[in-house]
Structures are given as C-alpha cells and as structure tokens.
Amino acid sequence: MRGFTRRLTVEDALAWLDAHLELMDAEPLPLSRAAGRVLATTITSDVDVPGFDRATMDGYAVVADSTEGASSYNRLTLTAIGDSRPGRPFDSAIATGQAVRIMTGAPMPSGADAVLPAEWIEVGSELPGTLPATISALATVSPGKNVGRRGEDVVRGTVLFEPGRVLRPQDLGVLSSVGIGEVQVVRKPRVRLAVTGNELLPSGSQPRDYRIADANGPMLAALIERDGGQVDFPGLVPDTEEAILGALHADADVVVVSGGSSVGLEDFAPGLLARHGELAVHGIAMRPSSPTGFGRLGPRLVFLLPGNPVSCLCAYDFFAGRAIRARGGRDKAWPYRSIRGQLTRKISSPVGRLDYARVRVNQTAVEPLAVGGASILSSTTRADGFVIVPADSEGFAAGADVDVWLYG
Structure with a gap:
C-alpha cells in the first residue's frame, strides 16, 4: 500500500x-412538469397580453369627457346602455353621455376610454342585478383611468426567457398566458x-x-x-x-x-x-x-x-x-448563500493545501468548529456553514473578516 x-x-x-x-441535450416537457427545470431555448411571445384593452376595476366604462366637472355636489347623469363582462364584451360603440357597466378584466367597449369606479357612481332604486336606465357620476375620471392597455403585460415579439433560466412557477404562468403549453428543457x-x-x-x-x-x-x-x-x-x-x-x-x-x-x-x-x-x-x-x-x-x-x-x-x-x-444547464457555482463575518478565533492551515473549515455563525461572529475530522458528519450538522482557507494562505487570524458559505 x-x-x-x-x-x-x-x-x-x-x-x-x-x-x-x-x-x-434538450427534451420537450409540458408546463405542468416544467417547474424547476432549465430552459433550453429562447422563448419569444407571438401575442400581446392582454390582447385587448380591459377594465382594471368594477364600474362603468365611459367617455372620460362625459364626467368633466362631476362631483358629489354636481352629479352628472349618464345613460346606461349595456354590460361588458369577462369573455362577453359589449359589442357596440359608446358615445359621450353613455355608460356601459363593466367588470374587472372585461374588454373595454369601442369608444370608451376610462372606467368610472363603482364607488364613484350613484344609481336609482332598480332591482339588484338589473341594468339601471341612468347613473349619476360623482367624480371626474381622466382618459385612460382604470384601463389596462393591450400588451401592458406582454408585447408581441418580446423575448420572455433565455436559455439557462431555471423556470419558476410564475414563469409557467407567463408562458401559459402567451399560449405555450410545452417547453424545451435541458435533460x-x-x-x-x-x-x-x-x-x-x-x-x-x-x-x-x-x-x-x-x-x-x-x-x-x-x-x-x-x-x-x-x-x-x-x-x-x-x-x-x-x-x-x-x-x-x-x-x-x-x-x-x-x-x-x-x-x-x-x-x-x-x-x-x-x-x-x-x-x-x-x-x-x-x-x-x-x-x-x-x-x-x-x-x-x-x-x-x-x-x-x-x-x-x-x-x-x-x-x-x-x-x-x-x-444540466445550471450555474456551476455553489448553491449556497454567502455572508461576511468575523472569526472569534484563528484558523490555522499549512501553505499548499486548501482547507474546508466548518463554522458556527452568531450574527456576525464566526466560530470555527473543525477543519479535520473527516469521519465526523455531525460536525456539519452542528455547523451553519463553512469557510475556505485557500492553499496560498496559512489561515486566518482571530478577528479576521471571512466569507462563510451557509449550508441552509
């Protein structure tokens, strides 16, 4: 030997x-199994998200000029002409002096450029759920108010993700929103x-x-x-x-x-x-x-x-x-977070050999636990992380600032 x-x-x-x-190499994977996997290709959106202007609040879609000067002391009457709901838009145009009841996420009617929130209107005594003949505007809204524009989330042609990205749950949501149900990931x-x-x-x-x-x-x-x-x-x-x-x-x-x-x-x-x-x-x-x-x-x-x-x-x-x-397409670097701390006592090491010292951390104080003891696995469970002493160093003195790589 x-x-x-x-x-x-x-x-x-x-x-x-x-x-x-x-x-x-790459392999195809459905979105349902792609969380945490590494993307192998560039993904570009072929669509706008949303693909239409939409309401961002419940209320009434209006021509903003129709509300000019409205207040609780100067109610302006508007004629209610229909409803716009998610997936079921109002299919006619709206004119000055008119209003369309609208829900959050529903398409904006043609001609409307603002949404008057529900709390800024007053309605008569119509039955709940029925469309009132008129409403009263209690405040002024400016053009674009409470309206989400087409493509405000994703614009067609936008590069969404580059190769090497580890896909997160929200990434899968964005991919689904642009119509992608399968991705190429690194095997x-x-x-x-x-x-x-x-x-x-x-x-x-x-x-x-x-x-x-x-x-x-x-x-x-x-x-x-x-x-x-x-x-x-x-x-x-x-x-x-x-x-x-x-x-x-x-x-x-x-x-x-x-x-x-x-x-x-x-x-x-x-x-x-x-x-x-x-x-x-x-x-x-x-x-x-x-x-x-x-x-x-x-x-x-x-x-x-x-x-x-x-x-x-x-x-x-x-x-x-x-x-x-x-x-697998991931970063080669250690998947450990590092912090800076100060040694409570010295770590000795011979020149010419890299040392892996297990340490305990208390706020910014770093306490060395072990450099040797290759068979003592519990030294790593008692430790919060480790300090690397490079081969060209004789170690670190007590009080020295060191980088600590944290296990958890």
Whole structure:
C-alpha cells in the first residue's frame, strides 16, 4: 500500500473538470412538469397580453369627457346602455353621455376610454342585478383611468426567457398566458450513485457489531437531486472489482462512487477507472477530501469520492456537484448563500493545501468548529456553514473578516 506520489491543486483539478463539461441535450416537457427545470431555448411571445384593452376595476366604462366637472355636489347623469363582462364584451360603440357597466378584466367597449369606479357612481332604486336606465357620476375620471392597455403585460415579439433560466412557477404562468403549453428543457443528467464498503449496512439499519449504517447514500442522493440530477441508487455495492466495474459501466451520464477512492488494499475504483477509462485526477491538495479522484469511462464522467462522510460531502460540492449542475444547464457555482463575518478565533492551515473549515455563525461572529475530522458528519450538522482557507494562505487570524458559505 503506497500513498499518493503527488496531489493536484484544487485549481488544476477544476480546470480539467471544466474542460470536460458538456451540456445535456434538450427534451420537450409540458408546463405542468416544467417547474424547476432549465430552459433550453429562447422563448419569444407571438401575442400581446392582454390582447385587448380591459377594465382594471368594477364600474362603468365611459367617455372620460362625459364626467368633466362631476362631483358629489354636481352629479352628472349618464345613460346606461349595456354590460361588458369577462369573455362577453359589449359589442357596440359608446358615445359621450353613455355608460356601459363593466367588470374587472372585461374588454373595454369601442369608444370608451376610462372606467368610472363603482364607488364613484350613484344609481336609482332598480332591482339588484338589473341594468339601471341612468347613473349619476360623482367624480371626474381622466382618459385612460382604470384601463389596462393591450400588451401592458406582454408585447408581441418580446423575448420572455433565455436559455439557462431555471423556470419558476410564475414563469409557467407567463408562458401559459402567451399560449405555450410545452417547453424545451435541458435533460437532467442521469447519475448512478454507487456507495461501496463491506462494513456498511443499508440506510436506516441499526448499527451492530463492527458495521455501520450508510450515511453517504441518503446524503449524496439528496445533493444530486438538489443539483438537478436524476438519481439511480439501487443499493450498496460490494467491495469487489466485478461489482464496482459494473457500477462504473452503468447507463448513466455521471457515475458517483462513494468509498474505495484512496490507495488502500480494497480501494479498487481508481485502478478500475485507470484500466478501463481515464483516471485524470487522483489525489488533491485539500483537507478533507484529499483522496478524491475523477475521470471518464466512455461517455460518462466518473467521480471517486472518499468514504469518510465529511470528505464525501466536501468532494461532492467541489467537483461532482459542479459537474451535475453544469451538465444540466445550471450555474456551476455553489448553491449556497454567502455572508461576511468575523472569526472569534484563528484558523490555522499549512501553505499548499486548501482547507474546508466548518463554522458556527452568531450574527456576525464566526466560530470555527473543525477543519479535520473527516469521519465526523455531525460536525456539519452542528455547523451553519463553512469557510475556505485557500492553499496560498496559512489561515486566518482571530478577528479576521471571512466569507462563510451557509449550508441552509
């Protein structure tokens, strides 16, 4: 058993990875299933929305000049000639001195240029629901008042959305409003998740004897889904060359292997990838996650993540997650919000290695919790986020301002 002869910098590892990230092809999807998906094409509206002038308040459509000088002390009488309702417009023209009862969203009658709100009119003692013969205007309205113009929401020819947009619920509403029921989206990368380790029990099992329950499987599956991947995780993979090679040859766009990534006696995955494909990166100057590797096997990107849970999480976020997001058309950057805070005590780090320090945040105070402890997954649940110490730094002094990437 030999150690790593050399370790790549994080920057060099990312450079290789970024050079091999190809966008997935597009697939059609109905709007009902498109929320959260990445748009693959430019979408331009072929229509105006709305396609007509419409009332924005309940009241009466009028010629604005008919209300000039109206007030509660100077009521002006208008003749009511009909109704305009949503989907059922008044089909004649209106003249000065006339009014058409109108509902919010209903088309404006020809000739009308304003809506006199219901609270600004007075009607006689007609039966409820019947159209009065006349109404009295109690206020003046100006041209265009309470009228929504054709195309005020969307103008025909407007580019609504560009490729790469992650579709939000309101986006689907806009798309539907212009008559689009199906969109082209970037296909989700299919990700085969292979968690190895003969010491592992299936997720949810009670640990017993010298065996431990799988923690990486549920964590990685959730991370892959968060990043837009389609997870295939049929169960734990035995620590045998045959079983691991079968997982590496899965029908997938990306293969993520957890465990067996280092140089130990049962660390088969690196050698298998090197013999059957390309092991481009193996060993990275970072803590944790040093024994991370990745490369290609046929059309697949393959990531070899350490079995220690914190190392696995860190390596996924730096490399595998980046690839899944990029291949699915999403931003390569971390999906974590960052804040600025001040360290309560120093973080020490050797030059030449990137460190991933878990921290707790209290307002602007940042408390370091752990840099080592690659197997202590609870250090990430106690933490609010992490601080990255770059490889060219010896760390940060107490009181230093640092960027914190928040887990939640």
